[in-house]
Amino acid sequence: MTRRTTERFPATVLASALLLLAVSGVAAAGGRPDPLAERVARGQYIFEAAGCQGCHTDDAHGGQRLGGGRAITSVYGTFYTPNISPDPIYGIGGWSDTAFIRALRHGVSPDGTQLLPVFPFTAYTLMDNQDLLDLRAYLRTQKPVARQSRPHDLQEPLAFRLMMPVWRQLSLTVGPLDTNPLRSAQWNRGQYLVRALGHCAECHSPRTWSGALDESRLFSGNPQGLNGEHAPNITPDAETGLGRWSEADLLLLLELGLRPDGDVVGGAMAEIVRNSTSRLTLADRRAIVTYLRSLTPLRAEPAPQP
Numbered sequence: 001m002t003r004r005t006t007e008r009f010p011a012t013v014l015a016s017a018l019l020l021l022a023v024s025g026v027a028a029a030g031g032r033p034d035p036l037a038e039r040v041a042r043g044q045y046i047f048e049a050a051g052c053q054g055c056h057t058d059d060a061h062g063g064q065r066l067g068g069g070r071a072i073t074s075v076y077g078t079f080y081t082p083n084i085s086p087d088p089i090y091g092i093g094g095w096s097d098t099a100f101i102r103a104l105r106h107g108v109s110p111d112g113t114q115l116l117p118v119f120p121f122t123a124y125t126l127m128d129n130q131d132l133l134d135l136r137a138y139l140r141t142q143k144p145v146a147r148q149s150r151p152h153d154l155q156e157p158l159a160f161r162l163m164m165p166v167w168r169q170l171s172l173t174v175g176p177l178d179t180n181p182l183r184s185a186q187w188n189r190g191q192y193l194v195r196a197l198g199h200c201a202e203c204h205s206p207r208t209w210s211g212a213l214d215e216s217r218l219f220s221g222n223p224q225g226l227n228g229e230h231a232p233n234i235t236p237d238a239e240t241g242l243g244r245w246s247e248a249d250l251l252l253l254l255e256l257g258l259r260p261d262g263d264v265v266g267g268a269m270a271e272i273v274r275n276s277t278s279r280l281t282l283a284d285r286r287a288i289v290t291y292l293r294s295l296t297p298l299r300a301e302p303a304p305q306p
């Protein structure tokens with residue numbers, strides 16, 4: 001009797017193993033996962049960490065995902081984000097991987113257009129090549145949107161693009177980001193998430209007369225940021241920054257958007273939490289906190305009175 005059960009057992013195991021293989025789509029040859037599927041999954045994580053969706057989707061007007069058209073207001077006028085879906089005509093489906101990398105690393109599109117830094121390529125330039133390629137692989141799997149990109153509505157539409165080569169000389173440090181061998185792996189991961197992917201400095205730093213980030217005051221807040229919003233000081237200054245926040249306070253903010261005073265963050269940050277930081281692994285949120293807490297404390301410029 002016992003003999004019969006042991007004989008039947010391997011057949012059942014084999015059947016369920018085959019079923020598992022079929023269900024999970026793992027290639028039968030060697031049982032290894034499909035490298036492309038793995039790259040696309042990695043690319044999705046990069047896409048979320050970098051917050052591409054929020055800017056390139058006009059959620060407020062029912063716009064299609066990655067179809068662009070979202071308005072970004074600034075002192076220079078209104079920018080409308082372009083279509084970055086894989087549509088070959090209206091989106092970036094026709095771009096080569098090299099062209100895609102060039103746009104994010106150097107801020108130049110395939111036809112030579114000088115992209116404006118309202119697109120935070122000044123941060124994405126710090127990404128490493130593999131992450132850019134994985135991000136590209138993920139974008140290719142998204143739904144094409146046949147929608148023409150809307151032109152910006154700026155006071156001096158041409159002047160900006162003409163100024164860009166000079167601006168680039170003065171203000172762009174081309175990446176990728178160097179790792180700091182004197183710091184831990186966790187700190188370096190945090191630096192990469194904050195500086196390159198999360199582009200946190202783009203909102204949380206004051207700008208110089210030319211609109212470039214004020215490198216000497218990074219992360220000390222911007223009283224008049226994107227869409228006119230005040231982005232607070234996120235350096236560890238005790239009075240005007242995050243000096244009194246514990247590690248747990250910061251983790252809670254990045255996961256749920258909750259502040260230590262029980263308030264929830266609003267505006268642009270609510271979106272960053274929803275689309276980006278809440279979707280990261282706990283290890284990555286910890287890395288961000290480690291990096292933020294290591295910054296030199298800086299005092300914020302006073303916010304404008306309402």
Ligand code: HEC
Nearest residue numbers: 050051052055079080081082084103109114115116118119
């Ligand atoms: C803060 C908003 C914002 C975020 C975040 C953002 N973009 Fe953009 N992006 C823009 C704007 C605005 C432009 C148009 C710039 C211009 O006209 O020069 C643009 C332009 C582009 C272009 C050039 C398109 C073309 O037709 O020339 C590409 C490609 C692009 N973005 C991809 C991305 C990817 C990938 C991400 C995430 C890693 C991302 N963007 C995140 C606002 C954003």
Ligand code: HEC
Nearest residue numbers: 198199200203229230231232234253265266267268269272
């Ligand atoms: C698109 C602009 C934008 C980006 C990008 C951005 N933030 Fe913010 N952040 C804001 C704004 C605006 C607020 C204030 C929200 C409020 O007062 O409700 C804020 C609030 C915060 C706060 C709460 C500070 C306080 O004193 O209440 C922290 C912490 C923070 N951001 C961290 C980050 C980190 C880390 C990143 C990068 C992963 C990041 N932010 C990226 C705009 C941004």
